[in-house]
Every structure is written in C-alpha cells, then in structure tokens.
Amino acid sequence: MVQFVDVARMREWIETTGIETIVARLVDALETDFARWEEFSKCARIASHSPTGVIELMPVSDGQTYGFKYVNGHPLNPKAGLQTVTAFGVLADVSTGYPVLLSEMTLLTALRTAATSAFAARRLARPDASVMALVGTGSQSEFQALAFRRVLGIESLRIWDSDPGALDTFERNMRPLGFEIVRARNAADACAGADVVTSCTADKTNATVVTDAMIAPGMHLNAIGGDCPGKTELDPAILHRADIFVEYAEQTRIEGEIQQLPPDHPVTELWRVVRGEAPGRTSAEQITVFDSVGFAIEDFTALCVVRESLRGDSGVPELDMIAEPEDPKDLFALVSAGAAALTRAS
Amino acid sequence: MVQFVDVARMREWIETTGIETIVARLVDALETDFARWEEFSKCARIASHSPTGVIELMPVSDGQTYGFKYVNGHPLNPKAGLQTVTAFGVLADVSTGYPVLLSEMTLLTALRTAATSAFAARRLARPDASVMALVGTGSQSEFQALAFRRVLGIESLRIWDSDPGALDTFERNMRPLGFEIVRARNAADACAGADVVTSCTADKTNATVVTDAMIAPGMHLNAIGGDCPGKTELDPAILHRADIFVEYAEQTRIEGEIQQLPPDHPVTELWRVVRGEAPGRTSAEQITVFDSVGFAIEDFTALCVVRESLRGDSGVPELDMIAEPEDPKDLFALVSAGAAALTRAS
Incomplete structure (x- = not known):
C-alpha cells in the first residue's frame, strides 16, 4: 500500500x-x-x-x-x-x-521553491539585506515573502505585478502578517532601494521583466520565473556583470536565464558553496544571481x-x-476469473 | 479531481x-x-x-x-x-x-505486453503458426498464452522454466482453459517444433537462455525478457541470421537484445510494418525476431x-x-491559516 x-x-x-x-x-x-x-x-x-x-x-x-x-x-x-x-x-x-x-x-512545490530561494539567499545576499522587491506577485509570491522573513529576517517588501488584481491579493494576504509593503509603480520602482530582487512571472516568453538599469551593485537577484526554454525574465546584460549560481548546470543551461548566454559562461553550482568548495558572496558590491529553475533534489x-x-x-x-498476488510469480491468479469467464463465453 | x-x-x-x-x-x-x-x-x-x-x-x-x-x-x-x-x-x-x-x-502492463507481442506476431509469425514455446513461465506467461490464442489461434504450448514451481503454476492456471501443454525437459526441448518462441525470463544478466541451435528456419522469436542494459536472453548468433523488428530503435539499442550488436545493425521499427512502409515476414523460411522492450506508446x-x-x-x-484555490493566482489562500498561526506563535 x-x-x-x-x-x-x-x-x-x-x-x-x-x-x-x-x-x-x-x-x-x-x-x-x-x-x-x-x-x-x-x-x-x-x-x-x-x-x-x-x-x-x-x-x-x-x-x-x-x-x-x-x-x-x-x-x-x-x-x-x-x-x-x-x-x-x-x-x-x-x-x-x-x-x-x-x-x-x-x-509543497510553492513551499520548497520559497525555501530553496531563501536557502540560496542566505549565502548570496548581503548579510544586512532588509528590503526585497517582488516582481511578479502570483501564487508563489506570499511563500517567498514568508521564507525570506524566516530565513533572512526581511520584513520590508516592494511589490510589482502587471496584474493589479495580483497586487491586491498579495497585499490582502500579507499586510495582516506584519510586513511593511510598498506598492511600486513599475518594476523599476519596485527594485529601487531593494537588497534582494525576486523575479517570478509566468509568461512563457523571453521577456525582459528586469532590465540592467534596475540593478545596482550589492543586489542579490533571486530569479525564479526563467525556468523553461524560451522563458526568461532578466536582461542578459545583468548576467554579464553578475556572479551566477545555479542548482544543476546541465539543466539550468537549457531552462534558466543562462540559456541567453554562451554554453561555457562560468556558473557555480550552489551545492559547492554549501560544501565550502566555492565562495558565495565575496563583497558588498558584487551582484549575485541565483538562476533558479527548480531541481529534482x-x-x-x-x-x-x-x-x-x-x-x-x-x-x-x-x-x-x-497488485500483490499471494505467489509473486503468479500474477495471473489475481484475474484468473477473467480467463475462465471468456472460455465459458466463447 | x-x-x-x-x-x-x-x-x-x-x-x-x-x-x-x-x-x-x-x-x-x-x-x-x-x-x-x-x-x-x-x-x-x-x-x-x-x-x-x-x-x-x-x-x-x-x-x-x-x-x-x-x-x-x-x-x-x-x-x-x-x-x-x-x-x-x-x-x-x-x-x-x-x-x-x-x-x-x-x-495492465501484463495485458499490454501480451497484446503487443501478439500484435507483432500477427505480422511476423508464419500464418500457419500453431505451436508456441514459452521459455520462462513467470507472471507474464499466462497473459502471453491467452493473447496468442486470441490473436493467432495458437492453442499448443511447449513450456520451460528453470523453476519447477513456475511450471506447476502455469499448468495449474492454463490446463483448465483448454490449452494443449507439453512440459519440456529444457529450453531446447521447448523450442523443438515450435513456430513461435516466446522468451520471458527475469534475470538481470547477459544470459543465453535461447541458443542458436534451438532456432530453426521459419520461427518467430518473441523476445521479451531482454529489456534492460546488461539483461539479454538470446544468443547473438540468432540475431545475425534473423530479421529484427523493434518498437523504438533508440530505446531498444540501449535495452534490447540488439545491445549485443553493433549500433548500426539494421532493424525495422514495427510501426513501419503496420503502415505498410516496410515488409514484415516475407518468406516461410525467414527467422523473425520481435526484440520487445516495452515502449511508452x-x-x-x-x-x-x-x-x-x-x-x-x-x-x-x-x-x-x-490544489484548486478559488482564485487561481491565490494559492496562498488555501493555507493562509498556516501563516497566521505562526505569526501568533512567534
């Protein structure tokens, strides 16, 4: 059973x-x-x-x-x-x-995605990070907010979505939980002053939801929505000035933001940071990107x-x-009536 | 739901x-x-x-x-x-x-495997085939016998298994259903005089359950048990003098009997025979092999x-x-009590 x-x-x-x-x-x-x-x-x-x-x-x-x-x-x-x-x-x-x-x-996927984002950000965001931009406030967004509060202590959110209803829903769900929430006028406004930028939109296109101009030194980008061939969110210029961390490079090169980059562009698998075999964030000015597509582990x-x-x-x-026949080599015993029935009928 | x-x-x-x-x-x-x-x-x-x-x-x-x-x-x-x-x-x-x-x-897999075997044999066995050898009488064997009776009218069976208990079980299950059953002394004895040889053993090794000497012109081999890298049943010499039919060559070259052959050895995908794009059996002397591994279709x-x-x-x-939230963009609504609970507790 x-x-x-x-x-x-x-x-x-x-x-x-x-x-x-x-x-x-x-x-x-x-x-x-x-x-x-x-x-x-x-x-x-x-x-x-x-x-x-x-x-x-x-x-x-x-x-x-x-x-x-x-x-x-x-x-x-x-x-x-x-x-x-x-x-x-x-x-x-x-x-x-x-x-x-x-x-x-x-x-459970919403929970594990949020947990993985926060797990990565603990190593990749600045230790003093206190403000997160949420670009895309769909079904994943509340879980992200709660995970970042629990793991990084972030309580100040700057939110943006092209669907005003999704922003309303987020505010309705999260205001009672003690978050400080600023409803931004656009994605750039959401990113302004943020320490962490979580991008999580659903369109299956090569969109540029987050442009290079929105990203300042020291930011950590938690890029979740680019997770499928032909589905990306970040301006590739960001990727060229950032240090990029991934779950499993073989899969991320097909599905992640780095599908926009040459296949030999250097990336670091997060497990190596966890094991101390590779550095995470090394300076307060560095731009880090967790190019997350979701991995089976x-x-x-x-x-x-x-x-x-x-x-x-x-x-x-x-x-x-x-199906569990009494004699494991006698599967037929479970349905033998189905043979006898037919013999009678024919 | x-x-x-x-x-x-x-x-x-x-x-x-x-x-x-x-x-x-x-x-x-x-x-x-x-x-x-x-x-x-x-x-x-x-x-x-x-x-x-x-x-x-x-x-x-x-x-x-x-x-x-x-x-x-x-x-x-x-x-x-x-x-x-x-x-x-x-x-x-x-x-x-x-x-x-x-x-x-x-x-259902037992049924579909038997149906696929009979489906292939209808095009690959001699039209006058009336005797089937069953080498290996485990869980799949009764289903094979019933499928071949239904589709090809075969009622005469020559059976062999290294486990006498499996032979007993087969006889007990099938004799009441009107089959003529000969219990062979070994695999060679089972194959002697058979028109169709169904090999279906479970050991995950490169075994030679069916040797070249057992196979006579005109036979059709329904080779089911070789379905995994390192798991084969047929003497490769048989494959060299037979015409080989497969489900999906890309998978069969990894898993089937033909893993023993060079990767460019000619095989015919069965669907091409079904569509009339390739011949099935073309003569009464030909040896045909359905190297079946089971395919997703x-x-x-x-x-x-x-x-x-x-x-x-x-x-x-x-x-x-x-999970079906009322608003599809508001998955959080389904578990919002789980956020409030924690806020109260902390």
Whole structure:
C-alpha cells in the first residue's frame, strides 16, 4: 500500500505546523541534501512541450530512496480558472522498486521553491539585506515573502505585478502578517532601494521583466520565473556583470536565464558553496544571481520531510496501487476469473 | 479531481470483461496508435539503476493527451514475496497540464505486453503458426498464452522454466482453459517444433537462455525478457541470421537484445510494418525476431483503453491531488491559516 497525502491533508499539515516552521525544516533538510549532492544520481528533467505549456517529470535517487515529481507549467491556465503550476510526487524504495508515498505537490512545490530561494539567499545576499522587491506577485509570491522573513529576517517588501488584481491579493494576504509593503509603480520602482530582487512571472516568453538599469551593485537577484526554454525574465546584460549560481548546470543551461548566454559562461553550482568548495558572496558590491529553475533534489527533500512528518501517524490513508498476488510469480491468479469467464463465453 | 483505478477496480474490469476481450481491444487500439506513430513525441525511457533493479519513467504525448508509466524491475523481489515488476500510470490533459487518470498498471502492463507481442506476431509469425514455446513461465506467461490464442489461434504450448514451481503454476492456471501443454525437459526441448518462441525470463544478466541451435528456419522469436542494459536472453548468433523488428530503435539499442550488436545493425521499427512502409515476414523460411522492450506508446494506448472503459461510469473514485484555490493566482489562500498561526506563535 502507498501512503497518500491529498490536498486536504497537505493543507492541514501546513496550517497546523505553520508555513515558516515548515520552511525552516525544509532549509535544514536542503542543507543536508545539498551537502551530499554527489550521492544523488541526477538528470535534467524530462519536459514535454506543447503550444500552451509544458509537462515535466523530475526523477532523482540517493541510492536508498527514489523520488520523482510530475509538474506542469501552463501560463494561460488562470484565464480558465486553473492553476499555472500543479504537481504531485512519489517516493519509492530503491531496493524493491515499490512506491511508498504519493503526495500532492502544488502546495509543497510553492513551499520548497520559497525555501530553496531563501536557502540560496542566505549565502548570496548581503548579510544586512532588509528590503526585497517582488516582481511578479502570483501564487508563489506570499511563500517567498514568508521564507525570506524566516530565513533572512526581511520584513520590508516592494511589490510589482502587471496584474493589479495580483497586487491586491498579495497585499490582502500579507499586510495582516506584519510586513511593511510598498506598492511600486513599475518594476523599476519596485527594485529601487531593494537588497534582494525576486523575479517570478509566468509568461512563457523571453521577456525582459528586469532590465540592467534596475540593478545596482550589492543586489542579490533571486530569479525564479526563467525556468523553461524560451522563458526568461532578466536582461542578459545583468548576467554579464553578475556572479551566477545555479542548482544543476546541465539543466539550468537549457531552462534558466543562462540559456541567453554562451554554453561555457562560468556558473557555480550552489551545492559547492554549501560544501565550502566555492565562495558565495565575496563583497558588498558584487551582484549575485541565483538562476533558479527548480531541481529534482529539492522535491525529493520536500517529499522526505513530508514523509517524516507522517511517521507514527496511523491515520494516513493508503492507496491500493500495487497488485500483490499471494505467489509473486503468479500474477495471473489475481484475474484468473477473467480467463475462465471468456472460455465459458466463447 | 483525478480518476483512480486501484488494483481492486482493475481486477474487476479484467474479470468481468475477460482477458482475451481486453487483449483484442488493446490490439485494435495498438493498430490505431502504431499507424499514427509519428504524431507522438517520444523519448527513450528514463531509467534509474541500482544493484537490485531498475526504476523507470516512460512518458509520451500525442499532443492531446500525455501519459507516463512508473515501472520497476527487481528480479530478486519474489524471494521476499514481492513482484518483480510493478507499475502505475497517469494520463494528463496536454492543454492544461492537469492529470486526469491514475491507474494501477502491474496487471495492465501484463495485458499490454501480451497484446503487443501478439500484435507483432500477427505480422511476423508464419500464418500457419500453431505451436508456441514459452521459455520462462513467470507472471507474464499466462497473459502471453491467452493473447496468442486470441490473436493467432495458437492453442499448443511447449513450456520451460528453470523453476519447477513456475511450471506447476502455469499448468495449474492454463490446463483448465483448454490449452494443449507439453512440459519440456529444457529450453531446447521447448523450442523443438515450435513456430513461435516466446522468451520471458527475469534475470538481470547477459544470459543465453535461447541458443542458436534451438532456432530453426521459419520461427518467430518473441523476445521479451531482454529489456534492460546488461539483461539479454538470446544468443547473438540468432540475431545475425534473423530479421529484427523493434518498437523504438533508440530505446531498444540501449535495452534490447540488439545491445549485443553493433549500433548500426539494421532493424525495422514495427510501426513501419503496420503502415505498410516496410515488409514484415516475407518468406516461410525467414527467422523473425520481435526484440520487445516495452515502449511508452503501448502504455499510453492501454491507459486510454482503460479510460474509455470508465466513460459514463459515475462510480469511479476520484483523488484530491490538485490544489484548486478559488482564485487561481491565490494559492496562498488555501493555507493562509498556516501563516497566521505562526505569526501568533512567534
């Protein structure tokens, strides 16, 4: 039987545990997993593109546990009342190949993305960073704000979105939580005076949401929205004067902001910074970019945190997904009536 | 919500519809999908190997519907009372990226593999074929026998397995169904006089289960067990004097019997035979090999047949896997209590 975390159960876990507490747990778990990066067997995710979006599978294994996530990205979905991004994930036991957990991951992906952003920013943003610009205030934005408050102590936000409704929603959700929020007139206004710029827009185009002129020395760019071939947000001029950090270069060169750069442009994989093998931020003037596309290990980490939270809970629903004949070499026994039935009929 | 076909429901469908009826439906559906092969966006499956087995993801899309299967192969599993192969699959709507169906596929894979074998043999075996050797009588074998009876009218079987218990099980399951069964002394004895040789063993090694001397002119080899790097069953000498047919050459060159051959050894993709673009069997003396590894389109086809069978059935259980906020840009609304809770606590 496969443990099943449906949307209701995920919501209950998040609401009772608290978003910021879960973010903190995820950051701790990311710390552990990024430090053992080389133990994972990795590949770039497998994407199936269509005119309206993309469907991706993201598998990874640490030799003990295998995990994968199914995730889509369909920017036009909200016009039909649907989510741009939805996801579910599975953990399996490597030694037997049997799946052990199926979980909703639309909510969990929002949490893990925010946790990964904050996890990276702790090493890449200036230690005195106190103001974050949020360019794009869609479904991911509140999670980003809460993660940066928990991990970096940032409480002052400058927000911008081309959709005024998305700004209204963000303000309505976040003002009661004690953030200081400035509603900017445009993306440039949002970036002015920010220490961290989080760009998170959904259009599947090579957009220039953040231009070179908006970026000042010392800023850290948390670039989330450029995560697909043909989908970028940053002016390439920014990339040329910044130090660029990525999750898994092989995948980011296909999907990230650096798809705009030559394939040999130097980048640093974040796990090397975590292990102390490469420097993170080295000066207060440096511009750092976390060119984040989302990598399978982060989902693996998040699913393992969910699984850990279920330990000892006997009330977790289970799905009957695995056919289990009494004699494992006699699968036919499970459906033998289907052969006999036909023999009688014919 | 995602429709869910669990093991119990799959069993019920198979038992009430009949294995051979489902095989016939699958063969019709394979005919349609192989004839439109070029409409599918395809890739070799993504395998994660470990010392005890392999876990694979097999995605494919026809531009309207996306499907993938999760499947493992762990030859030592039966010693622990577990299945060698288990599987589940998902269909999704390409236009929105939303999953629509989750189904058990351990049983369904057995059916689709048998249907694909018979589908290929109808074009590659001699029209007068009446005797099949089954080398390896594990979980797949009964399904093969029923499919070949339904599609080719073969009722005479010569069986062999290194495990006498597996032979006992096969005989117990199949004798009541009207097959003429000869229990052979070894693999050579099983092949003697057979028109079709189905090899389906589980060991993850380069074995030579079927040697060159066992194979006579006019035979069709339905080679199922060689489906993984380092896992083959046929003496390569057979391959050198046979005409070889495959599902998707890119994947079969990695996983099939032809991994033993130079990468440019000529093979024919079966869909070209289906479309009349390449000949199947051309003479009674020819030796044909269907070097089958299992391809994603076959799983897609099978999942679509299952989905079709559910049409109009209002009793199909649904899983709450997709978080659906009222405002699609306000995912946070689903868990806002999780932010407020923490603010109060901190």
